[in-house]
Amino acid sequence: xxxxxxxxxxxxxxxxxxxxxxxxxxxxxxxxxxxxxxxxxxxxxxxxxxxxxxxxxxxxxxxxxxxxxxxxxxxxxxxxxxxxxxxxxxxxxxxxxxxxxxxxxxxxxxxxxxxxxxxxxxxxxxxxxxxxxxxxxxxxxxxxxxxxxxxxxxxxxxxxxxxxxxxxxxxxxxxxxxxxxxxxxxxxxxxxxxxxxxxxxxxxxxxxxxxxxxxxxx
Amino acid sequence: xxxxxxxxxxxxxxxxxxxxxxxxxxxxxxxxxxxxxxxxxxxxxxxxxxxxxxxxxxxxxxxxxxxxxxxxxxxxxxxxxxxxxxxxxxxxxxxxxxxxxxxxxxxxxxxxxxxxxxxxxxxxxxxxxxxxxxxxxxxxxxxxxxxxxxxxxxxxxxxxxxxxxxxxxxxxxxxxxxxxxxxxxxxxxxxxxxxxxxxxxxxxxxxxxxxxxxxxxx
DNA sequence: TAGATTGTTAATCGATTAACAATC
DNA sequence: TAGATTGTTAATCGATTAACAATC
Numbered sequence: 001x002x003x004x005x006x007x008x009x010x011x012x013x014x015x016x017x018x019x020x021x022x023x024x025x026x027x028x029x030x031x032x033x034x035x036x037x038x039x040x041x042x043x044x045x046x047x048x049x050x051x052x053x054x055x056x057x058x059x060x061x062x063x064x065x066x067x068x069x070x071x072x073x074x075x076x077x078x079x080x081x082x083x084x085x086x087x088x089x090x091x092x093x094x095x096x097x098x099x100x101x102x103x104x105x106x107x108x109x110x111x112x113x114x115x116x117x118x119x120x121x122x123x124x125x126x127x128x129x130x131x132x133x134x135x136x137x138x139x140x141x142x143x144x145x146x147x148x149x150x151x152x153x154x155x156x157x158x159x160x161x162x163x164x165x166x167x168x169x170x171x172x173x174x175x176x177x178x179x180x181x182x183x184x185x186x187x188x189x190x191x192x193x194x195x196x197x198x199x200x201x202x203x204x205x206x207x208x209x210x211x212x213x214x215x216x217x218x
Numbered sequence: 219x220x221x222x223x224x225x226x227x228x229x230x231x232x233x234x235x236x237x238x239x240x241x242x243x244x245x246x247x248x249x250x251x252x253x254x255x256x257x258x259x260x261x262x263x264x265x266x267x268x269x270x271x272x273x274x275x276x277x278x279x280x281x282x283x284x285x286x287x288x289x290x291x292x293x294x295x296x297x298x299x300x301x302x303x304x305x306x307x308x309x310x311x312x313x314x315x316x317x318x319x320x321x322x323x324x325x326x327x328x329x330x331x332x333x334x335x336x337x338x339x340x341x342x343x344x345x346x347x348x349x350x351x352x353x354x355x356x357x358x359x360x361x362x363x364x365x366x367x368x369x370x371x372x373x374x375x376x377x378x379x380x381x382x383x384x385x386x387x388x389x390x391x392x393x394x395x396x397x398x399x400x401x402x403x404x405x406x407x408x409x410x411x412x413x414x415x416x417x418x419x420x421x422x423x424x425x426x427x428x429x430x431x432x433x434x435x436x
Numbered sequence: 437t438a439g440a441t442t443g444t445t446a447a448t449c450g451a452t453t454a455a456c457a458a459t460c
Numbered sequence: 461t462a463g464a465t466t467g468t469t470a471a472t473c474g475a476t477t478a479a480c481a482a483t484c
Contacts, residue, residue, distance in 0.1 A: 009427045012420060013451070019415035023398075037465065046400070050453060053466065066459045066466040082419050083426035097322055101315035107398075108415065110422045149425065174425050176418065180241075180325075182264070188428065192421040196412065197237035197326065200394065201300050202230060203410040204328045207367065207392050208301035209227045210406065231475070255441065268477060271442065284442040284483050441484075448477070453470105460465075 014055045025075045035068040087112035089148045094155030103129040143170040150174045157181040232273045243293045253286040305330035307366045312373030322347040361388040368392045375399040
């Protein structure tokens with residue numbers, strides 16, 4: 001318990017790659033494949049075989065059999081590692097276009113959207129992607145009674161911190177933050193911030209630097 | 219020209235942090251601040267001062283004056299580095315909820331949304347966030363005549379590769395890919411893939427590993 | 437001059453990649 | 461046995477961090 005260092009988790013880059021393995025493996029499973037070798041797997045994913053081997057080692061204990069990976073078993077192992085076997089009780093706050101898009105997408109493993117909340121009375125009672133929209137006044141009660149673990153924040157930035165403070169007080173363990181604001185939370189609570197402008201920066205910088213490489217020469 | 223190695227660009231992690239510097243600097247500018255030191259800057263961003271110093275060095279040439287960073291000048295330098303000074307001609311394809319959310323957000327620097335496209339005739343003629351929705355039949359002509367550089371893909375995954383192939387043929391230089399599919403493009407074209415499930419994986423893995431650290435002990 | 441600040445150089449840390457032994 | 465495959469160990473590479481000199 002005392003060595004709950006932030007490092008014990010494993011390699012973040014590998015963890016972020018796991019969903020792609022999962023998707024690919026599910027495709028193999030659909031095709032009826034039972035065994036997949038790291039070499040063929042790596043070709044499909046366009047990653048190096050060694051990357052595949054290393055990444056898969058963090059989800060399943062090394063085995064002595066050296067005859068490819070079991071498709072179904074590896075799917076299970078990844079889901080277990082990510083805690084996606086039993087989707088966590090999740091709510092979404094802020095049913096704007098972005099929030100709606102997430103609710104309708106509906107294919108996120110690992111989260112179980114129990115309800116969504118919005119301050120606009122006009123949205124009350126709507127059902128988006130099979131998830132009903134409730135008024136903010138019901139938030140505290142809902143979070144407490146359903147032991148909500150993850151809250152997806154798709155509100156305007158202004159109210160993000162205030163809502164976060166409430167959520168944390170009521171027991172939410174993690175916030176998936178799609179607002180433009182950085183959130184402060186106590187230890188033991190996680191914020192996963194998705195920042196689209198980071199991706200855009202990467203994109204435009206690459207375009208520019210591949211084209212005119214006319215650096216400031218002075 | 220011959221050393222157009224993929225490395226020449228600079229450090230990707232730094233580049234991805236630049237938009238946050240920019241946002242913070244704009245706030246300073248609004249407050250009338252003209253100079254900001256890396257120490258104070260780093261406190262606001264909650265990054266180490268050395269990170270700030272190193273990152274800022276990639277956008278502006280080192281100077282001998284050691285008396286803080288010029289707010290306005292640094293804003294300009296970042297925008298210049300990211301090629302955000304002259305927003306690039308951009309279109310969005312697939313005006314679903316997600317596409318609409320992006321169009322309405324409207325605060326992306328660096329891209330200039332000229333139009334959006336959708337295969338649904340019912341959406342034709344709509345204006346979303348000030349951007350009109352056009353039919354797919356007009357795509358080729360539009361891309362060619364407006365010299366579109368960036369295409370934002372928010373279509374279903376199935377048609378993503380086919381549309382990409384067309385776009386590339388018509389001269390698009392970069393694709394901001396929000397579909398669930400990996401895209402193949404020729405050299406010289408960039409794909410920036412935004413994969414939300416990667417973030418979700420990171421989040422749930424962190425929750426699990428901070429709580430019960432009941433690893434498979436065998 | 438003294439204090440604060442940036443820029444530079446070096447050290448550390450972690451992720452990726454390579455090489456090869458162990459195993460089927 | 462031969463070929464293919466994984467697991468392990470080591471090497472490389474890059475990013476982060478630390479220490480300090482140069483400068484205002």
